[in-house]
Amino acid sequence: xxxxxxxxxxxxxxxxxxxxxxxxxxxxxxxxxxxxxxxxxxxxxxxxxxxxxxxxxxxxxxxxxxxxxxxxxxxxxxxxxxxxxxxxxxxxxxxxxxxxxxxxxxxxxxxxxxxxxxxxxxxxxxxxxxxxxxxxxxxxxxxxxxxxxxxxxxxxxxxxxxxxxxxxxxxxxxxxxxxxxxxxxxxxxxxxxxxxxxxxxxxxxxxxxxxxxxxxxxxxxxxxxxxxxxxxxxxxxxxxxxxxxxxxxxxxxxxxxxxxxxxxxxxxxxxxxxxxxxxxxxxxxxxxxxxxxxxxxxxxxxxxxxxxxxxxxxxxxxxxxxxxxxxxxxxxxxxxxxxxxxxxxxxxxxxxxxxxxxxxxxxxxxxxxxxxxxxxxxxxxxxxxxxxxxxxxxxxxxxxxxxxxxxxxxxxxxxxxxxxxxxxxxxxxxxx
Numbered sequence: 001x002x003x004x005x006x007x008x009x010x011x012x013x014x015x016x017x018x019x020x021x022x023x024x025x026x027x028x029x030x031x032x033x034x035x036x037x038x039x040x041x042x043x044x045x046x047x048x049x050x051x052x053x054x055x056x057x058x059x060x061x062x063x064x065x066x067x068x069x070x071x072x073x074x075x076x077x078x079x080x081x082x083x084x085x086x087x088x089x090x091x092x093x094x095x096x097x098x099x100x101x102x103x104x105x106x107x108x109x110x111x112x113x114x115x116x117x118x119x120x121x122x123x124x125x126x127x128x129x130x131x132x133x134x135x136x137x138x139x140x141x142x143x144x145x146x147x148x149x150x151x152x153x154x155x156x157x158x159x160x161x162x163x164x165x166x167x168x169x170x171x172x173x174x175x176x177x178x179x180x181x182x183x184x185x186x187x188x189x190x191x192x193x194x195x196x197x198x199x200x201x202x203x204x205x206x207x208x209x210x211x212x213x214x215x216x217x218x219x220x221x222x223x224x225x226x227x228x229x230x231x232x233x234x235x236x237x238x239x240x241x242x243x244x245x246x247x248x249x250x251x252x253x254x255x256x257x258x259x260x261x262x263x264x265x266x267x268x269x270x271x272x273x274x275x276x277x278x279x280x281x282x283x284x285x286x287x288x289x290x291x292x293x294x295x296x297x298x299x300x301x302x303x304x305x306x307x308x309x310x311x312x313x314x315x316x317x318x319x320x321x322x323x324x325x326x327x328x329x330x331x332x333x334x335x336x337x338x339x340x341x342x343x344x345x346x347x348x349x350x351x352x353x354x355x356x357x358x359x360x361x362x363x364x365x366x367x368x369x370x371x372x373x374x375x376x377x378x379x380x381x382x383x384x385x386x387x388x389x390x391x392x393x394x395x396x397x398x399x400x401x402x403x404x405x406x407x408x409x410x411x412x413x414x415x416x417x418x419x420x421x422x423x424x425x426x427x428x429x430x431x432x
Contacts, residue, residue: 015054019046100116111138186254238302
């Protein structure tokens with residue numbers, strides 16, 4: 001049988017955390033003197049009471065969780081976080097229905113970037129910062145958050161980390177808590193740096209903060225319907241390119257990179273393959289799309305690079321309608337949607353190392369065929385789709401509720417990469 005106490009403790013901690021996080025949009029609404037701040041007060045109070053009760057009730061329990069419970073906690077934490085974070089979309093001026101609110105919340109915490117909202121720039125500032133913060137939170141991953149706020153889950157915590165950061169890098173740091181701390185320091189430092197760079201390149205402070213949250217997390221939510229096309233600023237695009245790439249790299253390798261060892265990250269084979277794929281994709285798309293893009297040579301290279309890294313990283317920002325770049329470019333963008341960043345990064349989709357494993361397996365199989373005696377998705381968490389409805393200039397608002405429910409499920413499956421969900425669906429999982 002499952003031990004429900006650690007599950008209750010994790011659920012209570014997640015609930016309390018969301019309650020504290022809701023102070024962010026509350027404070028923003030107060031700063032901008034909006035009446036919407038009242039919509040956050042009740043959820044904050046409710047979450048802190050309920051979550052606090054669960055934590056207090058189970059805080060003195062000797063907690064050791066099994067592998068089964070670790071899987072279950074991972075899945076339930078994501079689902080609980082999604083439901084809790086959907087409430088502001090229901091009771092603020094956005095006034096979404098239940099399905100649309102869950103869609104927006106799931107898109108945020110999974111960093112998919114798909115949206116059902118229109119006229120985004122007219123929405124209250126609180127809900128805009130809330131959407132952005134959800135992606136920032138989802139970017140680092142609920143698993144890392146659980147490890148950070150629940151350091152006493154030693155064995156289970158390690159299992160949870162492997163479920164999300166599925167690439168077993170050699171860990172040079174002696175304690176997992178130290179690893180998590182350094183990851184957060186790097187993540188926060190990159191975010192703050194990005195805010196400053198966006199601001200000096202021309203963004204207003206609110207836009208700089210919101211877009212820094214959704215860039216480093218490779219999430220893609222913007223404060224404008226037209227995304228980065230609104231700014232019409234190549235400097236901003238160049239900054240975004242750099243930080244989308246950084247968000248696509250494995251954070252455990254970034255942790256191991258120091259001033260004395262600045263190029264350690266490029267010794268990682270997965271990183272080298274990712275950069276190679278990115279460069280080839282940019283060159284190919286530029287070749288096919290060059291004649292369809294306005295501006296000088298630098299404008300064209302910047303536009304192609306920005307939209308390519310946005311798609312391959314699963315960020316989903318757009319600066320141009322790349323469907324107008326010709327059929328060949330559109331096909332290449334479709335292919336890139338299947339490729340994610342590196343394992344252990346904030347990106348969604350299939351990770352680079354999965355393709356490496358596949359090609360190594362094929363290579364080995366071919367060698368065995370030659371010398372028989374000599375001694376493995378469409379759910380990629382990108383955001384924008386292709387076509388006249390949900391393409392770069394559209395969104396998902398027009399779809400019916402059933403379609404949105406299916407997409408909510410696929411975003412969830414895509415973020416946990418199917419295997420975590422499939423494990424708990426096996427009958428043997430529920431047996432002693």
